[in-house]
Amino acid sequence: MPLIKYLAYIEKTTNALKRSFSTQGFAEKKLLYAKVMTKDGALCFDIPDKLLESIYSIETRTENKTICSLKWINTRNRFSLHILKSLLDYQHKYWLSGKGVDLRPLTLRQFLLLYPLQYLDQSRFSRLITNLSVMNPQNQLTNLRSLFISKKTSRISY
Numbered sequence: 071m072p073l074i075k076y077l078a079y080i081e082k083t084t085n086a087l088k089r090s091f092s093t094q095g096f097a098e099k100k101l102l103y104a105k106v107m108t109k110d111g112a113l114c115f116d117i118p119d120k121l122l123e124s125i126y127s128i129e130t131r132t133e134n135k136t137i138c139s140l141k142w143i144n145t146r147n148r149f150s151l152h153i154l155k156s157l158l159d160y161q162h163k164y165w166l167s168g169k170g171v172d173l174r175p176l177t178l179r180q181f182l183l184l185y186p187l188q189y190l191d192q193s194r195f196s197r198l199i200t201n202l203s204v205m206n207p208q209n210q211l212t213n214l215r216s217l218f219i220s221k222k223t224s225r226i227s228y
Contacts, residue, residue, distance in 0.1 A: 072201050083139045103122060104117045104204045104205070146198065175221040
């Protein structure tokens, strides 16, 4: 699910905010999952929309549909955060330079072996990273899927 539709789904499910989805500025802002930056020489990130990192309580809910939706939202938010933190660690050199030549070869399968998380499988992982883009410290928009390259591709491309 594209990020803008996901945010609309969260807001509809949680009734967290009442805002219009029709403005162009909103649509552009919501294409960005996080902003990666350096602070005192260390990499860190900011997720501008807190809906994307919140974990919602299901204890006060009574409708099964709402409970299932909130569980799904919580799972996706945990997966997204885990993936971003792990990629900051693994592709550290790339984040600092912003240059493709600094990308370390990494496949989806290798990532899952290095950074396992319960219930995160290759299929879910692949679908999720396709829809997550971050702003790197050089203010370039980067889709997380582009950070996964094979050894063969890295030799040919660079």
